[in-house]
Amino acid sequence: MGTKMIKSSQMNSWRRLDNSARIFPAASSVTTANVFRLSCVLREEVRPEALQQALSDVIHRFPAFNVRLRAGFFWYYFETNPNSPKVSREELYPCAPMNRRENEGFLFRVLYFGNRISLETYHALTDGTGALEFLKDLLCTYLTIVHPNIPLLSGWLDKPASPNAAVLEDGYNKIYKKARGFAPFTRRAYHLHGTPLPFTAIKVVHGVASTQKILAVAREHGVTVTAFLSSVLIWSIWQEELKGRPSWSPVAVSLPVNLRAIFDTNTALNFFECIGVGMQFNRSGITFEEILKVVSGQLAKELIKENLSQRNAYKVRLSRNPILRGFPLFIKNLVLRPSYRMGELTATTALSNLGRVELPKEYAAYAENFEFILSPTESNAIKCAVCSYGDRFTISFSSNIEQYHIQRAFFRYLTALGIELTLETNYFYDNKPVASPKGRKHKQ
Template identity: 30%
Template sequence: MPQTNVKHWRKLDNAAKLFPAASSKRDTRVFRFYCELKEDIQQEILQKAVDRTLEKYPIFLSVLRKGLFWHYLEQSNKRPVVREEYKEPCSSLYIRDKRDLLFEVTYYKKRINFEVFHVLTDGTGASEFVRELVKNYLYLAHHEDGLEDVVLSEYSESLFDQEADGFERYYSHQADRKKEKKPAAHQLRGNRRELGSLQTTEAEIPVEELRHQAKTYGVSMTVFLTAVYLCAIHRTMTRRQESKPVVLMVPVNLRNFFPTNTMLNFFNWIEPGYHFQGEKEEFTDVVQKVNACFKEELTTEKMEKRMNDYFALQVHPILKFAPLELKNVCINIGARTAESDVTAIFSNMGIIRMPESYETYIRYFGVYTSTPKVELCMCSFRDKIYLGFTSRYDCDAIKDNFFQILKEQEVKPEILEVEYPESVMTEAKGMQIFKIFTFLCMIAIVAALGVDYSIDTNFHLSLFVCGGAFSMWLALAVGFFKRYNLLKNAMWQLIIVTVGCIIWDWLTGWHGWSIDFVLPGVSGLIMISMLIISRVYYRQAKDYLVYFVMAALYGMILPFIFLLTGKVRIVFPSVISIGMGVLMLIGLVLFKGKEMRQEMEKNLHV
């Protein structure tokens, strides 16, 4: 069996635990920071800059793995390869069963793109990575021109500090867990774009204009823009829709309240809103209501209570030991339910600062994120604020209203003309083929039912056609959706084939062939195939140990049960299967005992 090295691994932080279960093509939970330079990007230099940046932030070199109770992150030997931008912005980076890095660096003309799955870090951590990346790129490209290397931030280079869990560090048990019941918020509706593609719109506004206008209302720029966003949504609503309030989710950087150098997720959020209730829109009233919400919610006490409330769910004794798949179902339900509490999202990533000597080469920074609805992100650089609107709807009314209200408030936005290459939709093509095959199976079933209805015979053709078509469809479905992990695919095929044959044998009068030959035969073949696959595709024991154990136990326990109950008529295939399972387990204990203990520790952590 292949050799392995001990790998560093860590638990997910409190916020990150939600993202693997809640991510989908509809909402990939990926966000993009980018930097537009004044010169074309050179791929070789950018690759060196990425490698140099990862020396400071090795925490990003991780892959996501599944345990019995929780996901976890494991250090990986994989290294990112810089390439020209080749797909839709904020496309999925986390693909279940595919152990890839959870971030990507691409470029297009003068733009450097950094995309990251939210499990790895939040906006603050991502902005630190991007600043370091851009600094390294410009230094490598221009050090011969006299550009000096500089230290950008006081963030610790210690891996221990970078992966410190702020939620766990500052969690304190509180007896009062009462939550106020929130009214359902207005929900955006509309026709989705073709193939669910993400629409992006980027703009810039002068900081001084915005600051001046915000001061006239006695509020911060963030409060002012939040009010503009609420009013922009309101202008798309009907009178009947005004029965529900417009509510925004506004993420809050907890590092401003609880000091830490963590690069992990460490944020919470507040939910400012306004109930227009059929009245005439008065911008001043909206601004003051939002300002009052910010003042009330943005306190250490309120942030600590919110943080404790959500962390308490993680350490709840019942939820803590629930199987991961059950947790995923509950998290998905909770995420969909939580969507009814808010209308849209507004993320302020803050100020991005670079040394003056480096600013000469930079046009601007930008940020936006994937969303199932509509989201607005912002960051500032030098004397401009940069906005990134994302949406999956065809209608542009909200962002058009947003810019119109800014103009009414004497703030002049300028839409940025950002170029993107043509997207590559290989996943969509694969899904289309799968849909065609599904339709063909349905044609066969409908035709067989029609023949049975038309011809009165004792032979029910539709039963066999339905069974065969469903078996083929299920095998292809598993093969398609689990194609990134051959061993998991093999395990699923083992279960589907054997259980399917037992059911088929029972439905056709029970002749015993399913447990005499199919169950032990397929179990033995899968164990042999797993050994071959592990030698060809997997070099580290951590990648195959769990599946070896599952296949060995499956090939032992079921045939043994049928032998004990006297159901098996031809004994030797079952004996061979049981023997192979026993030998596989003994071999794993003897030759991979240490690795097995490490895998059990990671997979069983709570």
């Protein structure tokens, strides 16, 4: 059987938002941007004209990005954007709210500053995995323009003008099975407090370590990297915020899980599920090893395919509810906004592990590192995102409060375990200047 392709007439029409995307337009605000950033640090200065040419070439190969958001009577929907996206020099703080009336209506930004190319994406478009594919294609196209001697790779940049229809399928509907399903755990978690930063400002701290060392330390503890880092984060919050005292509210971490490999789907849209791990500190004297054991067990249980299927069944069945479907959009928004807020209250923070980033060998030498940043929210003032490129493992904290004691405790604990780190930030700490991830410095 041949692969079904998207006809040009279909690409110039509208499509529904996927099951995860539907909540973001209703829930987004100035303080809850739902924007994330992926950046590539090159070994040379970015050439804006070449980057613009690359973006103009790439956008037509990614129909998931070549859209604008519209509000219908019952639901938001996407339609093909007839405009052309533009690259911009970075001026704002990372992950600034996305105004769909700006940027020619596109829901992503391509930014440059010095030797860094950044892609900021509104979560209604896609998740981290989908955005990474777009950024990698953009990078390789850009590098081919700047360095014509790079051989054109078959199957990489010579993609068909009509993409595979599978890239626009709603993965949640594809794997849906009529099952009872269940709602995620809804107990209110402990929440961080601090002095808010100025309007839309976020504080970013990157910690860069050896990938091999991170893997080795996680193996020494007998857990995965995600379980290890989640446990260090929970431990740091308990020690710094709660001073090691008992707490009725658990310290919980929300972990987005990429479902593509688990369910054999290659969609370019959102296809993830947020699972929760955490620790109920019902007594003092709990050790880090105890946290590791609990978190690792929770993660293994949550990642069972059947459990993920039941979560998906609950989500899809809710979106298909005939009563909910019949309400006009403004009524749905009144329901979805508090629902999103209630979901965030079940987590103290979030940690997203994008995994290993790879480029074709012909391009790999031109890139020094990749970075991944999440936008914090009112309920989750600090978030953490990680990815690796070669032997550079980058842990990125983003926060909308002035205090940085959690980040400091986290990195100090890794150092105590023998993991050497290089720290970069866009703020001054203790009146000591530190290199900015943008190549600039700001006062705290």
